[in-house]
Amino acid sequence: GAVVSQHPSWVICKSGTSVKIECRSLDFQATTMFWYRQFPKQSLMLMATSNEGSKATYEQGVEKDKFLINHASLTLSTLTVTSAHPEDSSFYICSARAVPGTSGFHGAYEQYFGPGTRLTVT
């Protein structure tokens, strides 16, 4: 249980184009999903928190108009990198927090992470 998928696993795009990354919780419901970015040899940096049916909360320094997040259902969140530039090249990781009290989870707000999406902007 507790599987989170991301699609695509890697993508190459040209500068100025937009890229959409999907994050799905496959076998559980997640009211909250998180998006992280990770540069080589660095730790994960939280970009935004999204709750189903409401606007995402962005961390300081993250441009909300550039990184569009949509959390339309309890199992799907999307991140769209608009007008991508080479400096946006990174490893993007989503995570989903299980609803406490649901079957199989301990109510400790543990998060389950997707496998990541490697974005390369040329």
Next chain:
Amino acid sequence: DAKTTQPNSMESNEEEPVHLPCNHSTISGTDYIHWYRQLPSQGPEYVIHGLTSNVNNRMASLAIAEDRKSSTLILHRATLRDAAVYYCILNTGGFKTIFGAGTRLFVKA
């Protein structure tokens, strides 16, 4: 958010136990202690969590100090597949999870 402090790296021999320490001196009473690990080019993987008591699961054990200001993740028999970055994180009430630098574990054959 309460912060955690971990050694930058540790080394272990295969088949030997590994004790990964984490200090969290500013932990609050409602903070859960979570451990995740990240293998190269993969998303982090949940390892274990605890609140006050020591915990065991199929992956590892978590020993929590009586004052909760530190904890230790124990891998009972390290394998080459355990080589990863291990993150100790505090989480309260379902709020966002902030990652520190973690401990990079090297396992020697």
